[in-house]
Amino acid sequence: MNAYQDLITEYPIFTPKNPWIPHKPVVLEIGCYKGLTLKHLASSHPESDFVGLDLTLKRGVLSYRRTQHLNNVKVGLWDAIDFLSYCPDHSFEGMVILFPDPWPKNKHSQNRLLGSHFFFMAKRKLVPNGYLWIKTDEKSYYESIVHWAQYWRWGTLPECPLIKTTSSFENLFTKQQKKIYESVFSSIS
Numbered sequence: 001m002n003a004y005q006d007l008i009t010e011y012p013i014f015t016p017k018n019p020w021i022p023h024k025p026v027v028l029e030i031g032c033y034k035g036l037t038l039k040h041l042a043s044s045h046p047e048s049d050f051v052g053l054d055l056t057l058k059r060g061v062l063s064y065r066r067t068q069h070l071n072n073v074k075v076g077l078w079d080a081i082d083f084l085s086y087c088p089d090h091s092f093e094g095m096v097i098l099f100p101d102p103w104p105k106n107k108h109s110q111n112r113l114l115g116s117h118f119f120f121m122a123k124r125k126l127v128p129n130g131y132l133w134i135k136t137d138e139k140s141y142y143e144s145i146v147h148w149a150q151y152w153r154w155g156t157l158p159e160c161p162l163i164k165t166t167s168s169f170e171n172l173f174t175k176q177q178k179k180i181y182e183s184v185f186s187s188i189s
Helices: 034-043 057-067 079-086 104-110 114-125 139-151 168-175
Strands: 026-030 050-054 074-078 093-097 126-136 181-186
Touching: 026 034, 026 074, 026 181, 034 050, 034 057, 034 093, 034 168, 050 057, 057 074, 079 114, 093 114, 114 126, 126 139
Parallel strands: 026 050, 026 093, 050 074, 093 126
Antiparallel strands: 126 181
16 A cells, blocks of 8 residues: 555545535646645745645645645645536636646657647636746647647736746756746636
């Protein structure tokens, strides 16, 4: 048995079997990894609520531990598309996706989160003029992201309304001298 499986009852992490639905617009971080960015954003913006999603129990527990002292954070174990399907339209004032899995091989590109279906769904789940902040180090993925944002008529913003932050992946890629691609899209073009 995985040592983290026992922790699901100890920590109030929400899952499809243990749901939590926000009652006001919040900022959603998809792929909260170990909770570093989630903690920084939530502590810098106490006026907003934050939801961090991840697929793995280990990262969910690590994120929860890192943010449990903050009263404006919830951590969930959900697939992003399933979670968004579950939420009512206009639930989020913003979404943050920093360095999603790029699936760089052509034969795996259909596994990418940020495709046509995601942009269609995310636009409905954001409040009018909501924002989607994205960073990646994978040029072909970034080009695909921009393509789908344009296809679904997303606008762009000059900068994210949240405080600038870097993720552990961004720090790693910067040390490796990789180019970082970043955009902030608006749900109204």
